[in-house]
Amino acid sequence: MTAPGPTAVTPYRSTVQDEARDGFGRLLLAEWTKLRTVPRWTLTLLASVALTVLVALLTAAGAQASGTGKGISDPDRVQIHDLGHFTYQPLAGDGAVVARVTSQGGGGAWAKAGLMVRGSADRATPYAALMVTPGHGVRLQTGYKGDGQGGGTGTAPRWLRLVRSGTTVTGFESADGRDWRRVGSVTLDGLPRTALAGLFVAAPNTAKVQRRFGGETVDSAPSDTRATFDHVSVSPAWPGARWRDRGAPGGPADQGTGGSTQEGGTFTLAGSGDIGHDAFADDVTRVTLTGALIGQAAIVAVAVLFMTAEHRRGMVRTTFAASPRRGRVLAAKAVVVGVASLAAGLVAAFGAMLLAAPLLRAGGLAPPPLSDPAVLRAVLGTAALMGVVAVLGLAVAAIVRRSAPAITIVLLLLLLPQIVATGLPLSAARWLERVTPAAGFAVQHTVDRFDRAIGPWAGFGVLCAYAAVAMLVATWLVRRRDAA
């Protein structure tokens, strides 16, 4: 009988310490369990989805194709301007058009005078336009969009050259006609072999604000612009070609302001209206997603309660005893409630878009396609918005520690422009939409409208900044204060 060898007895070690230190994953799990197991909160998150979708259906049911009533169903056509004045010759195959813009007048900082190559004289055909502007330098625009390539401070007089090669159109500019600088190039799918090339002028509509009965109405009015050109040439020249003028289909009734005159080598063009996007078009995507304004109230309630419930029931002492690193607890809470709200927002935003589509079609409007990057950004942005709003709510709740004031403060911040802006002048209302967390709703914009207060991502950034600052203050206070 041999003595049993010394058995290796592993001394008992508590695993609690390890698990407590195990880190963020366990904290997340703990907080997720807390959120998941309160039926009221789950229901409230579902209510947020339902409210958002319901409002989308409500707005879609009331939506009617505005304007001409001709049943325009193609959004690409409905939301653009294709006016101004265009004087052209046919251009067979590859070639170039050159001119010098000698002077330009009227139409504001975005008045356009320059060269254009386009598929036909019809409305909404593909085009490339190289232009001088009084306030935004030399630009190459296409696709009925604003801004475009180029920039700088160049103004008339300016030499411009637009070169077509296959479906690629490249713009050049020069101060003296000798040193050419490339502005940019665009690819025009569907540009026919024989295109039109020539001179154009255009100017964006101006917004006419009128205040009456304590409210403001905004009308868009086409503005007039004119420009003179010389050293105009199209190469290769079409045999026996004459300069022709394009009318302005769907343009203002007064055609008297548009036209061109030619005297020697100098062309004078006068036109009214713009070639580009319609800054007064309805933003169907944004209107469909407006329900988020209402759905966020439920999100805020859940986020605030997720924090204050701990204080109210004294649960926070247990929570902090289990994981003494309070900053991480707060971070875990923020992640859990943020992601849960993000998920609710995703369901709400996609649900709103998909369910509103048949109603929009019934009203004669084309539902915004999710394949459009701007629309997709708006939809995903709405979901992200819900997540960030939840983090903001949680942070404010951690600072205030009481439900009623926290909910009031957060909703006030988010709805401020909606509450007070009704009687405010537009400029003041835009200012509110820039500096309050409500700026985050800019992420829903898909049309660069005249009343845009802030860019989509910039606005979302403002909301994120508020949430980040609130989280920092909350973390600092949670660490410093007694748990009560």
Place this chain on the structure above:
Amino acid sequence: MTGSVMSSVRGGGAGRAVRAEWTKLRTLPSTGWLLFALAGITVAVGAAVTGSVDTADCVTPAACEEDTPRLALSGVRLGQIAAIVLGVLAVGGEYATGTITATLAAVPRRGTVLAAKAAVVAGAVAAAGAVGVLAALAVGRGILPRNGFTAAHGYPPLSPLDGATARAAAGTVLYLVLVALLSLGVATALRDTAAATTAVLALLWIVPIVTRLVGDAAWRERLEKVAPMSAGLAVQSTRDLERLPIGPWPGLGVLAGYAAAAMLVGGVLFAVRDA
């Protein structure tokens, strides 16, 4: 001896309950802040809104048809928050801390307790609201002429003694009182400060937002007639009354209906439920 105590409790029951509620409200530190916020926000936001409006975008200053008293009093749209929170906390706070059991042990008649709370909250909100409204009118009187709203253009200086302006001012104070009572009623019914605040804020703020989104004009007008905030604030209008979806006093009546319904439901639930 016992009889005299009993009789004094019975005889002065309502008065004592009011005094007790007044002591509770008065000694809460939040009350002072909320009443200060009520008046302060009303004045500050009213001044900011009034200061941002001028006649530049009107055809002529007279063609603005601006309702200057309404403009000067627009701060209550935000100032009412304080009235809401005060109304909610007056009863919701007791449920949160559990003092409601002590309150009901002292004054077992629940109707009396609720009425006393309502009286105290209404009185406090009316006092702070009156201060805020009068100060907002005074500030508006100073700002408006500088922005082109002068007597020569058909905008007489604001005065709380002028008939229509007096109605707007008094109506605004009543509006604040009714909002506070509505909040009190909702909080009594829901017994939870967070739920009550969210519910009242949603009713007041979110309903008008939804209203604006409704495409059909007839439905929009119908909703504006029944939404508590847009109907109640009709009382601030002093000109072009025919353009309003609902008249000034009927509008305030709609809000009063909401407040009465909330108090009634709250009162019934308060009476039949365990504390």
